Amino acid sequence: xxxxxxxxxxxxxxxxxxxxxxxxxxxxxxxxxxxxxxxxxxxxxxxxxxxxxxxxxxxxxxxxxxxxxxxxxxxxxxxxxxxxxxxxxxxxxxxxxxxxxxxxxxxxxxxxxxxxxxxxxxxxxxxxxxxxxxxxxxxxxxxxxxxxxxxxxxxxxxxxxxxxxxxxxxxxxxxxxxxxxxxxxxxxxxxxxxxxxxxxxxxxxxxxxxxxxxxxxxxxxxxxxxxxxxxxxxxxxxxxxxxxxxxxxxxxxxxxxxxxxxxxxxxxxxxxxxxxxxxxxxxxxxxxxxxxxxxxxxxxxxxxxxxxxxxxxxxxxxxxxxxxxxxxxxxxxxxxxxxxxxxxxxxxxxxxxxxxxxxxxxxxxxxxxxxxxxxxxxxxxxxxxxxxxxxxxxxxx
Numbered sequence: 001x002x003x004x005x006x007x008x009x010x011x012x013x014x015x016x017x018x019x020x021x022x023x024x025x026x027x028x029x030x031x032x033x034x035x036x037x038x039x040x041x042x043x044x045x046x047x048x049x050x051x052x053x054x055x056x057x058x059x060x061x062x063x064x065x066x067x068x069x070x071x072x073x074x075x076x077x078x079x080x081x082x083x084x085x086x087x088x089x090x091x092x093x094x095x096x097x098x099x100x101x102x103x104x105x106x107x108x109x110x111x112x113x114x115x116x117x118x119x120x121x122x123x124x125x126x127x128x129x130x131x132x133x134x135x136x137x138x139x140x141x142x143x144x145x146x147x148x149x150x151x152x153x154x155x156x157x158x159x160x161x162x163x164x165x166x167x168x169x170x171x172x173x174x175x176x177x178x179x180x181x182x183x184x185x186x187x188x189x190x191x192x193x194x195x196x197x198x199x200x201x202x203x204x205x206x207x208x209x210x211x212x213x214x215x216x217x218x219x220x221x222x223x224x225x226x227x228x229x230x231x232x233x234x235x236x237x238x239x240x241x242x243x244x245x246x247x248x249x250x251x252x253x254x255x256x257x258x259x260x261x262x263x264x265x266x267x268x269x270x271x272x273x274x275x276x277x278x279x280x281x282x283x284x285x286x287x288x289x290x291x292x293x294x295x296x297x298x299x300x301x302x303x304x305x306x307x308x309x310x311x312x313x314x315x316x317x318x319x320x321x322x323x324x325x326x327x328x329x330x331x332x333x334x335x336x337x338x339x340x341x342x343x344x345x346x347x348x349x350x351x352x353x354x355x356x357x358x359x360x361x362x363x364x365x366x367x368x369x370x371x372x373x374x375x376x377x378x379x380x381x382x383x384x385x386x387x388x389x390x391x392x393x394x395x396x397x
Contacts, residue, residue, distance in 0.1 A: 013093050016090040032227045037273055049067035069204070069216075070205075081190055081191075081195050088187035088191075103121060120169070123169075127177055135157075136185075155263075162255050166251055172369065179236030185229070186225075197216070231262030249299050250299050264282075312385035312392075316389075324371050328372070330348055350396040353396070364378070368383070
């Protein structure tokens with residue numbers, strides 16, 4: 001019996017990442033909602049800034065918020081941190097397993113930058129950790145006192161990072177790295193700022209001292225930042241399933257536009273939970289989504305038009321598939337990374353090629369996912385020829 005541990009480990013890490021991500025996002029959304037719905041306390045206690053009654057699961061709950069801290073330390077205090085930690089750790093482990101261990105296949109695109117494995121990993125880490133250093137520095141700078149201005153600058157930095165990464169790595173890897181930059185900022189907000197500040201407040205209470213109110217304000221600000229980054233990061237997590245997003249000639253513009261859609265949606269709900277009606281926001285988000293969709297389609301059409309009236313015969317298409325695809329997609333692959341054809345897709349015969357036409361269109365024409373890492377140097381002209389053959393009916397004659 002042969003057991004390939006890599007795909008099982010990949011699935012386990014992805015599952016863990018998904019589970020912990022749901023837990024983290026759920027608690028983030030809940031506490032921002034809670035903050036926005038607090039009412040003036042009817043029976044005020046020292047330090048108490050708001051309260052809320054709610055019902056769920058057959059029971060009633062009474063929440064009280066202390067802007068800085070209660071007078072005395074409660075016996076049992078529940079912390080919300082491990083959801084964030086495990087989301088980041090599982091995500092980084094998944095990044096390492098897929099894009100570092102498989103750098104030549106999934107991370108590096110030699111048509112963009114002829115990098116070695118360790119060079120690519122170094123650039124990846126530089127972007128991810130550099131993003132946190134830059135973001136944290138902005139928060140601690142005078143700009144950090146203005147959330148709107150800081151948000152605009154951080155959005156511009158992430159957009160610039162998206163552009164830079166798409167010039168270096170494969171498109172899918174570039175998009176994932178933008179998500180990793182934002183996700184790292186979110187997780188490190190919890191690990192480096194929010195939890196340490198809360199621990200300082202607890203330590204002050206235990207020592208009988210008055211906690212510094214700034215600590216809570218800073219933690220709330222970082223939590224709010226995380227709340228607005230959540231929907232764009234979720235978009236980036238699923239983007240690798242949608243080639244029309246990451247393989248567009250102006251993919252970084254498409255990403256920026258879709259991220260802004262997510263921010264507008266999140267802002268609408270935050271305002272709504274504060275009792276402010278803003279129906280223009282979801283309308284603007286919907287209009288922007290449609291505009292980005294039309295823009296992406298038009299840029300893709302312009303790219304295809306560069307090759308003019310391409311006509312490809314099955315003989316030419318078969319030759320391209322043999323050159324670029326059969327080393328992996330064969331009954332007997334000769335690529336060192338595969339013992340059997342990935343996903344069971346084979347191109348040894350004309351019948352197998354015709355059966356896989358939808359996959360070929362998605363993986364090698366609509367996007368540049370295949371060949372992995374473009375090891376064989378498939379050109380845009382090659383992709384256009386295959387694409388036109390498919391549009392002309394994909395006939396084996």
